[in-house]
Amino acid sequence: METPKQRPRILIVDESRLVRTQFIQLIRDHYDFREEVDGEGGWQALVIDPSIQLVISALSMSMPVLDGDGLLARLRSSRLARLRQIPVLMIAGDDEAANARARALGASDFIVGSIGASELLARIDSVLRLAQAQNELRENPERDAQHPDTGLPTRQRVEVQAAQAMSYALRHESPVSILIMGFDRFDALRNEHGEDLVKELHKRFASMLATKVRKEDSLGHYSGSDLAVVSPGTPYPACEAFANRLREAFAVANIAVHGKRLNLSVSVGVANTPVDRLNSASSLLTLAAQRLKTAQEAGGNRVVACSDRSSSRQPAPRLGHAIDLIKAGHESAVIPHLLQLGNEVLPFLELLERELKLGLPLAELRKRTRDREH
Incomplete structure (x- = not known):
């Protein structure tokens, strides 16, 4: 008789019984759990219980023993x-300040006390997947390094690369962008043309992307036919502009089968830190994947990115972003961003161009500004 597979066990550490009970209710149908009231109890549990695979802990506790930071x-x-x-x-x-301290100490991710069940379970799954990928790569760095169809890095590699990019970004206060892209109406495409053709299209898609990403970017698989790009040092407007260029390039590509051009399109989900205020690679990847799904459910052939959010946390336009775009090699994205700054900034931009020779497209910017005013 086959022994049932043991579920992962999660340790919940919080001095509040109410908080512990709340989290237990959210996870108990999917994970085993153990609870402790302070950091010292949590430490002892972790030492003697190797089945614990993840810890949920209060950031700081008033107990006189070991708190969350400790x-x-x-x-x-x-x-x-x-x-x-x-x-x-x-x-x-x-x-x-406490959040920053915990981040520097090596917290995997942050959650809020009012988190819902679906989001919490998604965060736990992502963090556990990343930990498993990192452990497997440490034990056997060459195993499953490349996808057999495209030769690109596997999802495990992408998750590790994203974690490394995020770690560097948090230390140096630099941005990281992640794009996840995939074919629209993928199941219908496979049903109509067969698995072999879909694999060939996937290879072409991967080859096209490989020629367009920067050397410092990481391209690989995410899930199914979806591909991911981890782009360190790229501010959110540049990444959104890059996603749109990829989408447009694929839309106009002349891909034919038996002499008949296929009507193909792709969608892209974009996530960025610091704009999205996320502190882990797993949560950034999950958000980009959710935005890809949103784009496809809205009809496809579109990009859903940070700037699509109406949240009050969305940053106001500023000149620093325009300069970041130019430095990152995305001059074409400068105009729509600067247009948000208004006509009053034009004299300053003209002075900036004269002094620094940044290559700002001032003539086109003036024209578009006039068009908007009319």
Whole structure:
């Protein structure tokens, strides 16, 4: 008789019984759990219970023993690799300094106390997948490094590359953008033309992308036919402009089968830090994937990006973004961004161009500004 597979166990550390009960209710149908009231109890549980695969901990606790920061610091400095590498989700508070301290100590991701079940389960799944990928690559760095159809890195590699880019970005306060893109109406395409043709289209799609990403970008598989680009140092307007160029390039590509041109399109989901205020690679990848799904459900052949959000957290346009775009080699994205700044900034831009020779397309900017005013 086959032994049932043991579910992953999650340790919940919080001095509030109400908070612990709340999280237990959200995860109990999917994960085993253990609860502790303070960091010291959490540490002892982790030492003696190797079945624990993830920790959910309060950011700071008023207990006179070990608080959340102390538990995180002790884990990350442990001599046991199992404890040093265990993913930790911190329950974020309103104290930004405390959040930054936990991030520097090595928190895997942050969640809010009012998080819903679906989002929490998605965060846990992403963090556990990333931890598994990192462990497998540490044990066997050459295994499953490339996808057999395209030769691109597998999802495991992409997740690790995204984590490395995010770690660097948090240390140096630089942006990271992630694009996840895929064919629209993929199932219908496969049903109509067959698996072999779809694989060939996938290879062409991957080849086209490989010629367009920068050397410092990472291109690989995400899920099914969806591909991901991890783009360190790219501000959100540049990444959105790049996504639209990829979408447009594929839309006009002349791909034919038996002499008949296929009506193909792709959609792209874009996520960016710091715009999306996420602190982990797994949450950034998940958000980009959700935006891809939103784009496809809205009819496809579109990009859903950070700037599509109506949230009050969306940053106001500023000249720094325009300069970032130029430095990143995305001059074509400068005009729509600068247009948001209004006509009053034109004299300053003209002075900036005379002094620094940035290559700002001032003539076209003046024309578009006039068109908007009329």
